Amino acid sequence: MSFQLLLVAGVLAVVSAGFARRSSECNLPLLVHENLGDLPQEFDARTHWPHCSSIGAIFDTGSCRSSWAFAVMSTITDRYCIHKNQYLNISTQDLMTCCQSCQNTQGLPCQDGPYTAAKEAWCYWNTTGIVTGSVYDSKSGCRPYNVTPCDHYESGSLPICDVSYHGPKQVCLQECEAGYPTSFAKAKHIGGKVYKVGYTTDQIKAEIMSNGPVQSAVVIDKAFTMYKSGVYTPSEAVIQELFVKIIGWGQDPKQGEYWLCTNSWNREWGDQGTFKIRLGKTGTYINDFVYAGMP
Ligand SMILES: *[C@@H]1O[C@H](CO)[C@@H](O)[C@H](O)[C@H]1NC(C)=O
Ligand SMILES: *[C@@H]1O[C@H](CO)[C@@H](O)[C@H](O)[C@H]1NC(C)=O
Numbered sequence: 211m212s213f214q215l216l217l218v219a220g221v222l223a224v225v226s227a228g229f230a231r232r233s234s235e236c237n238l239p240l241l242v243h244e245n246l247g248d249l250p251q252e253f254d255a256r257t258h259w260p261h262c263s264s265i266g267a268i269f270d271t272g273s274c275r276s277s278w279a280f281a282v283m284s285t286i287t288d289r290y291c292i293h294k295n296q297y298l299n300i301s302t303q304d305l306m307t308c309c310q311s312c313q314n315t316q317g318l319p320c321q322d323g324p325y326t327a328a329k330e331a332w333c334y335w336n337t338t339g340i341v342t343g344s345v346y347d348s349k350s351g352c353r354p355y356n357v358t359p360c361d362h363y364e365s366g367s368l369p370i371c372d373v374s375y376h377g378p379k380q381v382c383l384q385e386c387e388a389g390y391p392t393s394f395a396k397a398k399h400i401g402g403k404v405y406k407v408g409y410t411t412d413q414i415k416a417e418i419m420s421n422g423p424v425q426s427a428v429v430i431d432k433a434f435t436m437y438k439s440g441v442y443t444p445s446e447a448v449i450q451e452l453f454v455k456i457i458g459w460g461q462d463p464k465q466g467e468y469w470l471c472t473n474s475w476n477r478e479w480g481d482q483g484t485f486k487i488r489l490g491k492t493g494t495y496i497n498d499f500v501y502a503g504m505p
Contacts, residue, residue: 236311236326236333238501241405243416253415254458254470255288255423262291264299265423265457268483269345270476272357273375274320278327278427279306280474281453282501283343285425286335286401288455290505292422300335300399301343301353308382309334320357320380328425328453332404332501339400341386352386352397359476363435366478404503411489414500415459423457426471427499428487437480441465443488456496459489469496 256266264287269280283302290296305312306320311330314321324330334340344351346358360371385394407417407424417424428434431447441462458470468486477483488494 236330238406246412246416249415252460259292264288268477269474270359271474272360273372274357276306277474278453281425281455282328282331284455285423288423294505298342299344299351301341303353303355304341307380335401336404339398341397352390362475364479402504407500409497423455424500424502426456426496427453428496437485439481441468441486441488444494
């Protein structure tokens with residue numbers, strides 16, 4: 211069943227039933243913030259934790275449809291900085307190729323995972339751990355990303371992405387790049403606690419304010435691919451699902467309240483790689499797929 215059909219069938223029921231195609235072991239507890247305190251009208255995690263530059267980092271999936279892995283990786287990376295003052299990068303490559311329960315039934319890591327991919331990724335971090343990594347063509351980290359950046363929909367300076375690429379050559383390699391100073395096992399970082407957040411806007415805001423950015427997902431239409439600024443309002447004409455990171459919220463005088471998110475289509479797309487999406491209205495499923503954890 212496709213992601214869209216599942217959405218139509220009722221996101222809440224599906225998510226809370228915890229269906230997973232390949233693994234049924236992953237049941238994330240719901241974290242509830244009891245004391246919501248004073249929630250400000252605007253919040254931006256980048257300015258709240260200015261020493262954590264990872265919060266505003268914009269990644270690039272390349273032609274690989276691995277937004278689920280990037281959204282989870284960058285949320286985890288932020289939380290190492292926020293909670294442990296550790297400036298490390300978690301490896302998208304390791305997560306994408308080695309987490310089998312995250313992959314679709316053909317086991318192709320570069321195709322969209324099942325809609326449960328991101329949830330499974332949180333469990334994977336909590337049990338197996340994820341090694342350090344970095345962006346394409348970077349020599350830092352145990353397992354850097356190995357798919358080249360490209361222009362997804364924008365006409366920018368990069369080659370156009372190849373939509374037929376499904377990454378058959380992507381394999382789980384349990385060793386670090388030559389020259390990396392520690393072993394693969396030593397480069398693994400295991401989560402301390404993983405959970406589901408939500409489903410209300412106030413719960414999600416409280417989580418972001420107290421613990422940092424969170425991972426979520428959106429369903430997008432064609433207009434989203436051309437997004438440049440303003441507050442995006444989804445339509446019914448869904449073309450794909452996309453996993454993203456929520457880093458804050460705000461209030462637009464004309465377009466109302468929004469979530470501020472980072473996408474993984476590089477900085478040439480959208481508003482320097484970020485976008486705002488209408489908050490708290492039907493048609494945005496973003497509140498229903500929020501997961502996070504603690505290092
Ligand atoms: C995450 O790991 C901790 C520590 O091993 C464990 O107590 C907890 O149940 C795990 N959480 C999930 C959702 O698997
Ligand atoms: C983490 O990634 C960022 C952005 O790609 C880079 O600037 C930084 O040097 C990396 N940090 C480490 C410790 O590898």
